[in-house]
Amino acid sequence: MDFTLPKEYELLRRMIRDFARQEIAPLAKRVDVQEEVPREVIRKAAELGMMGVPFPQEYGGMGAGELGYCILMEEIGKVCTSTATVIGAHTGIGAMAIYLDGTPEQKKKYLTPLARGEKIAAFALTEANAGSDAAAIRTRAVRDGDDFILTGSKMFITNGPIADIVSVMAVTDPSLGPRGGITAFIVEMDWKGCSVGKVEDKMGIRGSGTSELIFNEVRVPKENILGQFGAGFVTFMKTLDVGRVSLGAACLGGAQAALERSIQWAKARTQFGKAIVHNQSIQWMIANMATEIEALRSLVYRTAWMVDTGQPFTRYAAMCKLYGSEVASRCISQAVQIYGALGYSRDVEVERMFRDARIAEIFEGTNEIQRIVIASDIMRQEGVRISP
Amino acid sequence: MDFSLNEDQRMYVKMFEDFCANEVAPFAQETDHEEKPPLKQLKAASEQGFLGAIFPEKYDGAELDMISYALLMEHLGKACVSTALTINVHVALVGSAILRHGTDAQKEEFLPAMAAGEMIGAFALSESGAGSDAAALRTTAQRDGDRYILRGSKAWVTNAGIGQLLLVFARTSEEAGGKGISAFLVDVDTPGVKVGYREKTMGLRGLVTNTVYFDGAEVPAERLLGQEGQGFAIALEALDLSRVGLSAICLGAAEAALENGTRFAVEHEQFGGPIAYKQAIQNMIADSRAEIEAMRHLVHFAAWLADEGDSRLRTQAAITKLICSEYAMRIANRMLQVHGGYGYMKEYAIERIYRDLRAMEIAEGTSQILRFLIARDQFAPHGISLRP
Amino acid sequence: MRIVVAIKQILDPEGITVNRRRERIFINREERIINPADKCALEAALRLKDAHGAEVIALSLGKPAADDALREALAMGADSAVLISDKALAGMDAPTAAMVLARAIERLAPFDLVLAGQTAADTGGDQTAGRLAELLGLPQVLQALELSLDGGRLQVVRLWDGKPVRAAVSLPALVAVSPLAPPARYPHGARIMNAYRQMQVSVWTAQDLGLTPEELTPNIESRGQVFPPERELGTVVEGPPAQMAGEILSLLRMRRLI
The missing domain is CATH 1.20.140.10 (Butyryl-CoA Dehydrogenase, subunit A, domain 3)
Structure with missing residues (x-):
């Protein structure tokens, strides 16, 4: 067993860390207040390959695998959750679906500009009553000659307002249900009939746009079927699996940043004639945070290794997302507590971090869904099939 | 032992429910989103006597017992936490202190005005270096003939931005710990008193919390609440x-x-x-x-x-x-x-x-x-x- | 155009605290980086490459770990990299190090330009560039901020007395780049991967460079470390030159130094 990070990844981490500190961190407050990640930041990140970390170089990617991608998400998660979310929805699910199930032609046409960051991707599964529940999808794609006519609306789509290319799940055969009746399509948002609907006003990750996407009789050529016809359920389950690992990595970054700020403040803040770090209550919080963070770090990077080495990882990816989001929320809540009243003020970073962190327990499958995924996977080995 | 509410209390509950449903709950969202002080809710509350909830009738109060007061706060909290806290600081922190320790003259001067909402009470205890550690207070009140001269600053003064009456805790002697601290009733318009920065907070966005500066503010000796050294x-x-x-x-x-x-x-x-x-x-x-x-x-x-x-x-x-x-x-x-x-x-x-x-x-x-x-x-x- | 850039790997000074009272140096975080001025030199070379096309060769003298510094140079855009590393080279003094580097640069001939950092952030010696120019018989420009090619000549903006001034030098030449020069670019992620997975760092030994044990015998013997006494603030003399000279003379006389 060797836990050493390969040298190229050490250098990659250093590069991303420097970039995050110098180019992203100074903007994090502005991103929250102005509700936008500047396109300039995305452009700079793209120039260094950060919009396509896990994809092969032949498609314009960095070729750094899930490991490199987790490093990216951890380092950016430390400084700005909104920026991490924009990159995560783009790379981790939007473009990832095309990478996992696209044909070589689709990858050349769509994945390449996405990996280079020239175009922005989104992943459109959720609807008003269908998120985790694929059977309830209402968006329809009806065959019309060689094309499909796509009609319906998707909600809570991260990157919705800025996306150029969207992986969309639609019902192609209502009689078959989720298995066989749903197909994934690659849709270009500048096609006729595509529009951005209501943009949500959120508690946190305010720099990352979340919106409705409306498809009004959009003509999609059959070349844009992603994966097997009727196997859209498989495509999105696979995609979400991978996305959960890097989401755990972003949570790891957020938790680590909360710990670092807690330590700094506990050393600096004096009450009752001594720095508050000399209170065991504070020491315990810091010890608990550090312990949970190390456990999360091991889980995330081991799962990344499983992804990169082609092992089954569904259960572990769900654990990364479940545990990661809870550790991040706990650590950041404790950081707020250590900061006291100041932690409640929008003038300090931990306040923004607290609001930002809360979404991770919800999106890309609520933590309740993650528990279902984990329990189902465990029980399947025991010969028990679980229905949600 | 009797866990039931008495007849008065049951009647109050109905009254609180109606009041909150009509005068508070409908405005909770705009109070938060627009960071608006709950002035119209306060006006409505004063008409019901809630701003003098626990004051005796002779001071125009509603003379509620504490259980009824808790019921009032419960209902207000259910409707809008910002409004509820504004009133709780006014009544339970500032009003109760005057009620218990004020001279007859002070009570007559302040309590009816507070009950009528002409005067909102603000509580000025915390300082930037003394939150939980009240004994570390550095604001001073120096006796000079028939008045005191206040110097220093207070942080997180709830209601300062909408209040007329500040209950200020300041050091009148160098005696150790809390023993050297005295309480003063300070008109916010006193020369030398400046209401500064309004905190921008994660939540409680209707609550008005400011930094308050005392730059040689002169307070007449009859505004001392209780005895010197009794402040803590x-x-x-x-x-x-x-x-x-x-x-x-x-x-x-x-x-x-x-x-x-x-x-x-x-x-x-x-x-x-x-x-x-x-x-x-x-x-x-x-x-x-x-x-x-x-x-x-x-x-x-x-x-x-x-x-x-x-x-x-x-x-x-x-x-x-x-x-x-x-x-x-x-x-x-x-x-x-x-x-x-x-x-x-x-x-x-x-x-x-x-x-x-x-x-x-x-x-x-x-x-x-x-x-x-x-x-x-x-x-x-x-x-x-x-x-x- | 062929450019050789000499870079040194150092411990990140930000991870080091100096405790004067206990006369000890503590390493809190052991992270090795490219010496900042050398990184600026590399950036200057890459900018010439971007503007005019050039082959950039990164050269380092150091322990095997300096391989990482050279891979970073490759990731930034250097075309090839050479590491001079040999147990026989351990514990060299500054003159010997410059001699070894000069020997390696000669072996990389023909070259048009040699770049080095003005100063090393660890030892602060400020010697290597000057020594290299002397050993290689090259004209030198120090404290460079910006380089550009104008016909056959290199135009250099350099610091002179704290202010930028223009200088020009014919090639081949040696230029020492200031740590205040434009900061280095971030390496592209894909190049980072390739720098380790596809590119090579040549390793040269003392024998490869034909260095004899006599040549490698240090001229300077290290007898340990002492902390210099803390200096009092000096006196600043201002005014017209004649007046300043008079003041300095009287100060020196007062202290019986002349």
């Missing part, structure tokens, strides 16, 4: 009552969270039916309901101790506030989780309640300080005297 005791006593009120607000907000969560679980369908049928959701609802009932009994017990003038109130108020703030936060957290993605959106009340409640574990004594107070009380009979 006055503050602690006021905090006992306001912690009961704050706990009741937590109770109300938790009830609102549970109601919202319950309604959402009934209305939102996943996997072919309302999510209320999922055990994971049921558990979250059940735990929250059980905790709310525990909170209610703690609040009513503490309020009863206050009515009885029982000395156990000091520790019991700390216990009640510790439990109620922590329970309320976790109930809001669970109910937000029940809402899934919707809970993260500002158009749902749970989003606001969650941000509002995060303050409760910090305001008016952090959970850490409360645990210290409780532990000190527990060890005291064993000959161990704890210092923070």
